[in-house]
Structure formats: structure tokens, C-alpha cells
Amino acid sequence: MKVSAQDILKESEKTLGLIAKHEALTEEERAWLTDKTAAYYAEHVNPGILEYRKAVSTEYISVEWADGANSFTDINGKTYIDLLGGYGIFNVGHRHPKVVEAVTHQLKRQALHSQELLEPFRAILAKLVRDITPGDLQFSFFGNSGAEAVEGAMKLAMLHTGRKSFVAAVSGFHGKTLGALSATAKAKFRQPFLPILPDCYHAPYGDADYIESILKSADEVGNDIAGVILEPIQGEGGINVPPDDYFPRVRELCDRYGALLIADEVQTGMGRTGKMFCVDHWGVVPDIMCLGKALGGGVMPIGAFVSNKTVWEQLFPEPWLHSTTFGGNPLACVAAIANIHVLLEEKLPERADKMGNEMIAELRALRRRFPKLCLDIRGKGLMIGMEFPTDAIGYEVAKGLFDRGVLVAGTLFSAKTIRIEPPLTITSQELGSAVDTIEKVFKEVNARHFESKRIPVRK
Ligand SMILES: Cc1ncc(COP(=O)(O)O)c(C=O)c1O
Secondary structure (H helix, E strand, O other): OOOOHHHHHHHHHHHHHHHHOOOOOOHHHHHHHHHHHHHHHHHHHOHHHHHHHOOOOOOOOOOEEEEEEOEEEEOOOOEEEEOOHHHHOOOOOEOOHHHHHHHHHHHHHOOOOOOOOOOHHHHHHHHHHHHHOOOOOOEEEEEOOHHHHHHHHHHHHHHHHOOOEEEEEOOOOOOOOHHHHHHOOOHHHHHHHOOOOOOEEEEOOOOHHHHHHHHHHHHHHOOOEEEEEEOOOEOOOOOEOOOOOHHHHHHHHHHHHOOEEEEEOOOOOOOOOOOOOHHHHOOOOOOEEEEOHHHHOOOOOOEEEEEOHHHHHHHOOOHHHOOOOOOOOHHHHHHHHHHHHHHHHOOHHHHHHHHHHHHHHHHHHHHHHOOOOOOEEEEEOOEEEEEOOOHHHHHHHHHHHHHOOEEOEEOOOOOOEEEEOOOOOOOHHHHHHHHHHHHHHHHHHHHHHHOOOOOOOOO
């Protein structure tokens, strides 16, 4: 140990006291926690994060502290309307009472699993996932994140087809573990780790002809493709919505060339785009579907890959070919069960569709007023992107909104596209107030960059 046990006990005890505190923190406590957070990020997490966060933070260091429904509050009591939704985690809102209740009940009985006995809630969750997913999708493996879901999906596709290669899309994002990273398409994230999985080809997103030519030539040279992995709408690549015939055509191509279609619904799933799953817009049934982010109801981390019986049969004789210690743990599974319940009970996919259409219409009206500043508004349901001419202008808009209590963020690929992915429970009033704030910020940024300064006329 680098310091005495006594010092460690003192600091951890003070921290546990703050965690347990129900009443508001005192000024001294807030200052202590803010200082420690900034100092320990710099010394023990990554100072680069502090630099990066400056881009959206205000004059003071913003430390998050509490959340509920459609907003969160920082340690100084400033409340933000959450238009980011944790990059797509909070579909049922922040700490939905039914999700919190289920997790609390489970926590009081059993937190983690024995790893040996059968777990009732893993089984029931797998059945419910069967019920809500399209077509013949039937079996689920639960892990802890989206990237893990993608890893499992890629392994399963290799196992089922006996092939090793994949097709993914330019601007696609599937996570940063080594397998998922081969499908992810940003050079900055991949290059230091190449060659990762060899033979992962990237086709321009939305171009089914291009995928056809890869599958055809791979077929001819014997470098057969195990799977085509695609996001139904690209999230991190810039909220890119494909043409309506894209997924149906890719489905048909996969069938023709014996490749599996893997739909990465980690960000688009659980009602985000106005249907329970985005592929439902086109009536397409993938062979494997990846889930994550919002699956755990915004309370517990959980991811999953889901497939049909024919594909899954590869795992029947050897179920431990793919496993992970915490995957399918009871706390995460009960959260996901409550999440599915809330999504259906509150008709949140339908709500995302309605509110999304309204929001897109309002933002497009705004765009028409600021055509040089805002180049595009696109999306489906409550997965919306606003595009600006440069990264710097995107940051300026994000910072302006943050200063006024509205949280948004750029995508992982660029700050040119600001994403809007609020909880699907967001109210019309909250969205209206957010649009008013966006209008104010657009006015300001537009005046700075695109309005010519009037030169006073001398008389
Ligand atoms: C479509 C998609 N797939 C996979 C991932 C990776 O998920 P995680 O960050 O939970 O590993 C993400 C994360 O943003 C994603 O958007």
C-alpha cells in the first residue's frame, strides 16, 4: 500500500458518509468533493478527460450528483434537461421508479449469482427478449456492455458459418474491444491496434450495391463472409439514416451469399427510433441482434446478443464456449425486465415516434432560419442529429446549450453532428423549453459566424 491503512480508512469513510447522506451537502462538502474529483481525474483517471470536458463545461467544474425523470442535477444544484440521454441509455428516463424498485427488491434478496445454480430472472428475461424481438429470434446471451454483445455476435457468426471475414460500414461504430473494433470504422480508434481481425471490409453506409460487390468477390475468391454487421441508424458516425430499401436489400444479399445479418441495435433498440427495434421500420429480421445501453432501464449495465435457434444450436453442445462472470446477473436482469415492462406499459416507442416527429419538424423550421449555421436535421424517433459546418461550431452550440442548462453532445466521430437522444419520457414542455434554448443559442452562434458586421455610415 502506498499510504497507511488509516489514511485509506479515513478517506473512504468520509466518502461513504457523503454517499449515505440524504440531506443536501454542505458548501464545505461540495467543495471537497469537487476538488477531489478534479484532482483524482488528473492524477488517477486521465487528465485528458479534463481537457476534453472543458469544451462543454462552464466556468466551474461540473460534477454530476443526482438525476431523476428527464433531467440531472450537478453538485452545485444546477439542473440540466437531458437531451443526450447518456448516449442512449435513459430510454425510460432517469431512475424510473419501477426499475429502481425491481433492482432494490432484488438487491435485498440476492445481488450476484452463484454461477452454479439456475437463475430465474435470466431465464424470464431471455423469454421476454424473445417476445419483443422480431421474427424467429429466440435465444439470448447476456453480457455487460454493447461491445461485448458485438464480440459475442461476431464469434457466433464465425461458429455458425465456419467463415472468418466480416463486412461492416464506413462510419460504423460497434465498440472498442478488439473484435468489435475491427468492425468499428474510425481510423483514429483502430490504427494503433491493427491488424486486429483481418478481413473486415467497410462499405459506404447505405450502399447495398457496394456490399453486394464485396460479397460477390469474396465468394469468388473463397474468402467467404461470416457476417454483415450494421447499425440500423448510425449513431456515433453522425446519426445517419439509411435509405428505406437498404436493410431489406442487405437481408436478401446475406441470404444469397450465406452470410449472417447482424443488426447492432445497441443504440437504436428499446424504442429509441419510434419502434421497439429500428429494423422493425423495414420488417427485417436479422440473424443476430446486439443490444446494450438502454436494455438495463438506465439503472444497470447489461448487453445481449440474440439469435434464432438454427444459429444458436452451435452453442448447445458447448455452452461455455462463450461466457463471462457477471453476464446475466440478477440485478441487471431484473432491471431489464422492469425496463421492458415500462417501455410497453407507457407505450414509449410510440411516444418516441410522435415526439420525434414534432421535434424534427421544429428543428427543421429553425434550420430554415439559420441555413448557414445548421446544415441538416435528420433522424428517426428520438434519435436526431443536427449538423453544423465545422467541429468548432458544433462545440460552440453544445457549450451554449450546456451553459443554459440543456445537455447535448457531439458524436464519437465528430462534433459537427450534435445528437439529440433524450429519455423517451421527455415531456412536450421540456422539449419546447429545449427548442427555445436551441433557438437562442443558434441566434448567438449565427451572429458570431455568419452575420456581417454593419459598418456605421458616416454622415
Ligand atoms: C451501435 C453501438 N454498438 C456498440 C456500442 C458499444 O457499446 P459499449 O460502449 O457499451 O461497449 C455502441 C456504443 O456507443 C454503439 O453505439
